[in-house]
Amino acid sequence: MVTNAPKAFLYEPSSGTILFAKAPDEPFTPGSLVKVMTAATVFDALKANEIRSDQLCKVSEHAWRTGGAPSGRGATMFAAIKSEIAVEDLLKGLLVHNANDAAIVLAECIDGSEEAFAERMTELAHSIGMTNTKLANPTGYAEKPSRTTVRDQARLAQYILDQHPNFYPLFSLPEFTWNGIFQRNKNPLLGEIRDLDGLGAGSDPSDGYSGLASVERNGRRVIAAIAGLTSDKHRLQSLKEVVEGAWEFFTVKKLYSAGETVAQGWVFGGNAGYVPLVPKDDVNVLLARGGTLDYRLRVVYEGPLKAPVANGTPAGELHVIGKNGIVYRAPLVTGGSVDEGTLFSRAVDGLQELLFGWIS
Incomplete structure (x- = not known):
């Protein structure tokens, strides 16, 4: 265009x-x-x-x-x-x-x-x-x-x-x-x-x-x-x-359905190390016809999430990035719950954070 x-x-x-x-x-x-x-x-x-x-x-x-x-x-x-x-x-x-x-x-x-x-x-x-x-x-x-x-x-x-x-x-x-x-x-x-x-x-x-x-x-x-x-x-x-x-030049493309896993979010101190990150609603984006290769997807969230984590907790955003920067943002929530882990698992998570930090 x-x-x-x-x-x-x-x-x-x-x-x-x-x-x-x-x-x-x-x-x-x-x-x-x-x-x-x-x-x-x-x-x-x-x-x-x-x-x-x-x-x-x-x-x-x-x-x-x-x-x-x-x-x-x-x-x-x-x-x-x-x-x-x-x-x-x-x-x-x-x-x-x-x-x-x-x-x-x-x-x-x-x-x-x-x-x-x-x-x-x-x-x-x-x-x-x-x-x-x-x-x-x-x-x-x-x-x-x-x-x-x-x-x-x-x-x-x-x-x-x-x-x-x-x-x-x-x-x-x-x-x-x-x-x-x-x-x-x-x-x-x-x-x-x-x-x-x-x-x-x-x-x-x-x-x-x-x-x-x-x-x-x-x-x-x-x-x-x-x-x-x-x-x-x-x-x-x-x-x-x-x-x-x-x-x-543009047509609607569905990137994800509501509840579909977009990424995994790290969890600190839980009985599971990850939780799915999902959109609450369908992610329908107007994209250039035949030009989907011109776009990139990126998930942004503040991690790690601290247990306990409830289902449906706001957890970040999905960004669609085009030639001129971010063209679309969709909020992401947790697609499941994670309970607080045992004392041992929390200690291990704490040691990992101390030694290596967390990547989000």
């Missing part, structure tokens, strides 16, 4: 398989793609009952001048200064209109300022594993540029899908009329890639065009993120290549 995108990441969330990665951790400035993170932060505040969907938020002069009609800076929901707008309408303005004023009003309504809200965004990003992301504002304005990576954007998409499935349909809402103003969804990816139902796109004068897409087709969902493209046309073309590659 190849793409002209300088940065690309393709992920299959149900199995946790990384299908493709190209410069996945190289940072870029996302522009208005930041608004996906803005939305996720608002979703979290709603879920935590910090705000209500029918709560009214006041349009400050700052929000009006910086993100509204007077700003002349692109997308707006034309919110009037000092007016009050419900959170649910602001969210629709944010995700359908791509409205900058909606982003600022939401930030001020929740945290009092864009700066405080940006700190909250960054904290959320880091808490969900977006370790290479720092958010500077809720709009994506370049005066204080945010930084992220395509891997982190895929993590964000999965977080929204997992934690906020009730809000996810907002990303594909086709249109929204507010205050008598009708606007169609401004996400340039919607309707251009078959079965795409989110999430967003952005651009930056220095780092180019970026996109974050989620597509569900034939019972399989994939998440794709790209960045560094030279135009909106090239972004769409590259994103199509990456997304379609999930169906063209």
Whole structure:
């Protein structure tokens, strides 16, 4: 699988398989793609009952001048200064209109300022594993540029899908009329890639065009993120290549059935020296068609396990390793129990550990 995108990441969330990665951790400035993170932060505040969907938020002069009609800076929901707008309408303005004023009003309504809200965004990003992301504002304005990576954007998409499935349909809402103003969804990816139902796109004068897409087709969902493209046309073309590659180049392969022995784990001080390590569920991984020789398997566990060992004890992970590192992780548990051994067997184990150590 190849793409002209300088940065690309393709992920299959149900199995946790990384299908493709190209410069996945190289940072870029996302522009208005930041608004996906803005939305996720608002979703979290709603879920935590910090705000209500029918709560009214006041349009400050700052929000009006910086993100509204007077700003002349692109997308707006034309919110009037000092007016009050419900959170649910602001969210629709944010995700359908791509409205900058909606982003600022939401930030001020929740945290009092864009700066405080940006700190909250960054904290959320880091808490969900977006370790290479720092958010500077809720709009994506370049005066204080945010930084992220395509891997982190895929993590964000999965977080929204997992934690906020009730809000996810907002990303594909086709249109929204507010205050008598009708606007169609401004996400340039919607309707251009078959079965795409989110999430967003952005651009930056220095780092180019970026996109974050989620597509569900034939019972399989994939998440794709790209960045560094030279135009909106090239972004769409590259994103199509990456997304379609999930169906063209990959197929599901069962590596192990639930309960099947993957490896033996050493046991210290037990009436047996080993215990099977098994997956709790079937290990189904999307792998390149005909390219299984390009992958390696590795079992990682903290050993030796100390007796007594109960059946079903979490004991490590199975890693599937491709050209770009680990592409899949499956948790392993013990597939049997080991009772504590006799005093003599424990003494022998202790002597072996002292003289030779343990290899895990």
